[in-house]
Amino acid sequence: MTESAIILKSAGSKRHRAESRFRAYGLIAIAISLSFLLIMIGSITMRGTAAFKQTFVQIEVNLPTEKLDPEGTRDPEVLRKARYGKLLKSALREQFPDAKKRADKKSLYKLISSTAEYSIRDQVAANPSLVGGIHPFWVRASSDVDQYMKGTIDGSLEESQRRVNDKQIAWIESLKASGSIESRFNTQFFTGGDSREPEQAGIMGAVVGSALTLLICFLLAFPIGVLAAVYLEEFSAKGRINRFIEVNINNLAAVPSIVYGLLGLAILLNVFNLPRSTPLVGGMVLALMTLPTIIIASRSSLRAVPPSIREAAFGLGASKVQTTFHHVVPLAMPGMLTGSIIGMAQALGETAPLLMIGMVAFIVDVPGGVTEAATALPVQIFLWADSPERGFMEKTSAAILVLLGFLVIMNLAAVYLRRRLEIRW
Amino acid sequence: MVESLAMNEASEQPATPILKVRNGQVFYAEKQAIIDVNVDIQPNAVTAFIGPSGCGKSTLLRCFNRMNDVIPICRVSGSFEFSGQDIYDSEVDVVSLRQRIGMVFQKPNPFPKSIFDNIAYGPKIHGLASPKAEMQEIVETSLTRAGLWEEVKNRLDQPGTGLSGGQQQRLCIARAIAVQPKVILMDEPCSALDPIATATIETLIDELRESYTIIIVTHSMQQAARVSQKTAFFHLGELVEFGSTEQIFSSPVDERTQNYITGRIG
Incomplete structure (x- = not known):
């Protein structure tokens, strides 16, 4: 028997079979999930177009x-x-x-x-x-x-x-x-507000409502989240209190979003009397929901900055604040932005908290500001899906397509930003 | 605080030590890392700290510019003086202390910025150069002194992280020089470099001795013998022997020193 024959024979051994079996399982799993995704998107697209x-x-x-x-x-x-x-x-x-x-x-x-x-x-x-x-x-x-x-x-x-x-x-x-x-x-679908008549109903009101809500959400959640993360990671003592806060932030990230909606209803609307059904309140509620995600993502990207950079800055006589804001935060920024955008994408798809604060109302006009009554994309989908008219069925699917489109754009933006801003050392 | 330091420097005699440690002790939580160290560092000379891993030589080095402050569990006691002033006095501004006592680390750690910005950062935060031309000059002098100018003068706007390991380390030395320190602490500056880059750095250290006081921590006894005038041997947190490099390597007094330099321990 030659040398190569021995090699050939052992190729069919038990552990080789185990390996190919495992590969097959993996491929099957991927195929199943991909086909579900295709069926979902395919059926929505067919109805929605x-x-x-x-x-x-x-x-x-x-x-x-x-x-x-x-x-x-x-x-x-x-x-x-x-x-x-x-x-x-x-x-x-x-x-x-x-x-x-x-x-x-x-x-x-x-x-x-x-x-x-x-x-x-x-x-x-x-x-x-x-x-x-x-x-x-x-x-x-x-x-x-x-x-x-x-x-x-x-x-x-x-x-x-x-x-x-x-x-x-x-x-x-x-x-x-x-x-x-x-x-x-149907240009009306992209430029008009909601309507009781399916042929007249458009998505613009919901898109603008969502955009204003997300704007408020970003303006609140990003600076607060990043500052909290920077403080916890760079300045505070790494003691028991820090760990306690970290555990709680992780817990908050897992709280069902409707709870934040109820909080918004009880505190923002009933105690502070902020205007009901508005992007302002919606954005504040979603900011509460997104904050833990942003803090967690920001902390981990701060932790990923090599300590040698901090040492280099300290060694030159930079103060703690200078070190943090001249070197550490800029290096962590791509990760922070990516985390925030992913958090925002999550917020964009959120329905339950908005229902709680009354953004579920039937609103025909495209909102002109954050204190005007508005609805948001997922809520619009919910409203249309609830309507008995045949014409709203296709509108529902079309609105889902628009929402998915925005989600894809946001996630691509996150990938692009990370690639663009990432500095290698 | 800066003026008082400057005054002290002006009045100092060449022979008086620039750094003085009396009964220096350092603890990490309960563990004592430095035990009762007394050492005088002469100005404009290279002092080498040698000893086996974990003997406390890096810890002591980091006491001089208070880099240990960053570690919460680290506690320092005893007297550490720089030009006659207590480094650990509560009045001391750590920022200007570190401007006077610069540091070069084990692994080259340039900022992920351009070569120019790497050098310019220190002078900028200390306000050493306001007009742009002045900064240009500081960058050029620092890079020239670190022997890097000829290699990088045409690509100052390129990232410092794109240089080779040896060049990066010289960039870090140039960066330390740029803030016009009196003392440069070097924590195993050549341990991540190849022999040729190491030789370049050693030549550079020898040249820098004229203008700066240098303390170098090294694991390589040959390196200590090549670059330093004074050598301190540490073992288990104690300063075992301190003297001229020649004496330490040719006729060590202590048995532990002899064992270490002949390769029996460490």
């Missing part, structure tokens, strides 16, 4: 001067006060004269969104020269029509089983034939 499209209907609307602007001033304020709903309805009746009965008229009006009159109002107020003529307007189709166009409502079902009746389907088909119905990119 539909929300980025919205069906629009073109309608010829008569804008008679005597109804809109009897005085002839063309003042936008006057134009805003006119009743466009009526004009829109008569325009629909004109387009589809076969709707004679009350019930038919009702179904006809339901083709377009109930918010369509406001979009016409805004267009007329912005461009008063439209008054006194017949003009085509593209308006949002109602959510049911939108869903039918997207194929989520099956036209072959019994009429009583579906949300669009036979007449409506006939009208939609005639609109299709004349090219007066089309699917467009």
Whole structure:
């Protein structure tokens, strides 16, 4: 038997088999978790992308001067006060004269969104020269029509089983034939606030609310967290009290977030009477929640700074404060920032504490400041997921996609910052 | 405090010791690391501290610029004088003490900054150079004295951590020189370096002796013999023997010293 044959034979030995078995287990574990992730993201994406499209209907609307602007001033304020709903309805009746009965008229009006009159109002107020003529307007189709166009409502079902009746389907088909119905990119979803009508609802209010909340959270939690970490790690005596504080900080990091929400409700709202439902209070509550994470991350990155750097600075006659802030903190900063961003990403996804302090309210306007009532992304998802309308289902998934997008951006920023700022020694 | 130190220096005679220790004792919690040490360090000479590991030579070295202050369990007693002034007086400003008594560590520890900033940091925090040109000059003189100027003059803006080990150690020496100290403490400055870099540093130490008082802790007896004029041998926290390097290595009085330098203990 040659030397190489011996080597070949031992390759199939017991410990070799154990090794390949272990590798297989590892691969299976990774494959399972990856496939779960793929299924989750895949199903959300499939449902959510539909929300980025919205069906629009073109309608010829008569804008008679005597109804809109009897005085002839063309003042936008006057134009805003006119009743466009009526004009829109008569325009629909004109387009589809076969709707004679009350019930038919009702179904006809339901083709377009109930918010369509406001979009016409805004267009007329912005461009008063439209008054006194017949003009085509593209308006949002109602959510049911939108869903039918997207194929989520099956036209072959019994009429009583579906949300669009036979007449409506006939009208939609005639609109299709004349090219007066089309699917467009739904900018409203990204620029608008919440609405009771799924076709009108947008994510912007929640995004701004989340951004303001996180801003407050960062402004409070980062400086406090970093200073606490620097003091505990660099200045305080490493005695029993320090250890006691450390244990408690670790415990606080594991406290369920709803507890912080209750604390915010009891102290910030009820004792200090801060404004309810606002990013200010939301940010303060989330800051409390994020603080332990930031302190723990900052302490460990301070500990990772080699003691030789401190010695070098002391040896040159730098004081404790100079050593800490000229050398140790700048070296620990990448780790501190990364820890903070990860803490903030956690805060971005937090729902329960915000429910407690009333950021769950239905708010149409995009908030303009930290003391205005607002909602946040995860709460918006919660609200939409709770709505029975079919149209909100896709909005929910789309909002989850937006939230995931922000989380990915924040985590990438953390990785980038760490790579960028890291100094090797 | 700075003025009083300066006055003391001006009035001192060349022969009087610059550092004086009487009944020096150091404890780490309950353990005594330095037992009743008396030593006089002559100015403008190289004094070597030798002895086996854990004999207290580094601990004593760190007493001179109060680096032991950072260790909470460390307690120092006895009299430590620098130019006639008590180092451990409560009035003493540790910052200006360390400006007078600089230190070079075992492992080269440049700041992760540019070569220029490494040198400039000390003078900056002590306010030694306000105009920029002055700082430029300090950096150049310090690097020249440390024998590093020619090697780095074209890349002062590059990180000090990018230099080789020996260059880094010379950078650390230049950094210590930049604050214009009287004494430079060196804690095994060559233990992390290769023989060629070690030889360079030893030559440098010999040159620096003219302007500075140097105390060097070393594990290498050959190094002590090569660079120092005075040698102190420590064993188990005691100063066993202190004398001229020649005498210690050729005719040690104490048996322990003889055993150590002939390689029987340590």
